[in-house]
Amino acid sequence: MIDLEKRMISKAGGRFSVQIRDEDVHRFLSKVLHVDKQDCWIWGASENGRGYGQFYMKKRPWLAHRVSYSIFKGYIPSGMVVDHICHNRACVNPHHLRLATNQQNSQYRSGAAPRNSHSHVRNVYWLKDAKVWQVGIGLNHKYIYGGIFKSLDDAQECARKMREKYFSPEFQGN
Known part of the structure; x- marks a missing residue:
């Protein structure tokens, strides 16, 4: 259910806000290509140069995932960002979006398994020459080494324990 009273979105630290109208x-x-609660809702219109969807209101571009959050979940407080749980910048599914601080968003993003990852596991990387798995996480612009493993399962468990130790619960992920 959409709460019409809370459909506001702001920009530039709250200096510019607009009401999101029914027609918006x-x-x-x-402009959403696929709507299913479980799957990503892929933005089918313009994007900015970094892969995020853009939606125009009042002749200004707004990040589509922030608009989606504002429509379906409510106002985004100053100092908070909208984080993609799915790591898909084109996704606007409100079930895949959550509020985070910049630090939390950065921690979660740094642990996302890259698209070309051999492990498909956050914080686990294949060292081709050595034929082993390496575990490490990024935290506050520093790399924390977790170890080397022959087994992907062991590396995955180490990465999980490291996220448990260093990240807040909602950002520990898979």
Whole structure:
């Protein structure tokens, strides 16, 4: 259910806000390619140069995932960002979005398994020459080494324990 009273979005630290109108919601939803609670809702309109969807209101571009969050979940407090749980910048599914601080978002992003990852596991990387798995996490612009493992299962368990130790619960992930 959409709370019409809370459909506001702001930009530039709250210096510019707009009310999201019903016609904006309908126009927004018409640009979403797939709507399923479990799957990513892929933004089918313009993108900025970094792969995030853009939606225009009041002649200004707004990040589509922030608009989606504002429509379906409510106002985004100052100092918070909207984090993609799915790591897909084109996704606007409100079930895949959550509020985070910049630090939390950065920790979670640094642990995302890259698209070309052999492990498909956060914080686990294949060392081709040595034929072993390496574990490490990024935290506050530093790399924390977790170890070398022959087994992907052992490396995955080490990475899970490291996230448990260093990240807050909602950002520990898979």
